[in-house]
Amino acid sequence: MNFQRIFIPVAGVAAVVLAYRFYGWAGVAASTAGLMMWMLLHFTRMMQVLKRATDRPIGYVDSAVMLNAKLKPGMTLMHVVAMTHALGELQSPMNTQPEIFRWTDGSQSSVACTFAGGKLVQHELSRPSS
Known part of the structure; x- marks a missing residue:
């Protein structure tokens, strides 16, 4: 159970x-x-992250290897979107848990991230065979 939904x-x-x-x-x-200031700060941060993400293609990241190195279990989807400056490409069916998003770089290396309840559960780096 997500205690933040109750505790906050x-x-x-x-x-x-x-x-x-x-x-x-x-x-x-x-x-x-x-309390209003705290809520407005969170709302402003979310809007800034999404504003930056609108300028990039969906599922694109500069370096999938660097993204994979920075990811840690428990990170929120918003934190990952802030790191990549792009929305992830949805790989799982809509409105199902867990959600799987993928980010790919220019060399076709990709990172698939699995989120359960908005938190990162696992991530996997895939590199093209050469």
């Missing part, structure tokens, strides 16, 4: 309740402003 909203509500308990309505206003 509960922590936000707890912050507002504690702010009211200790500082009254001024605390509620300050904690709500802080």
Whole structure:
């Protein structure tokens, strides 16, 4: 189960309740402003990553070998898209778990990444035989 889906909203509500308990309505206003700023920062980062990805072909990466070296299990799909500056080419059927995306470079080397719940589970480098 993904505890972030539960923990983050509960922590936000707890912050507002504690702010009211200790500082009254001024605390509620300050904690709500802080939570809104945090959400806007995440939204802005996501928009920047997707804006950069629009300028590149789907599934293209400069170096598949370097991407493979930088990948670690547990990375989010958004983090991988930020590293590659391109959306991955979907290899699995739409709306099924796990999702498999592939990035290919100019030498036809490719990295296939498997994501379960938005987190990287495994990745595999494929190089053309010469």
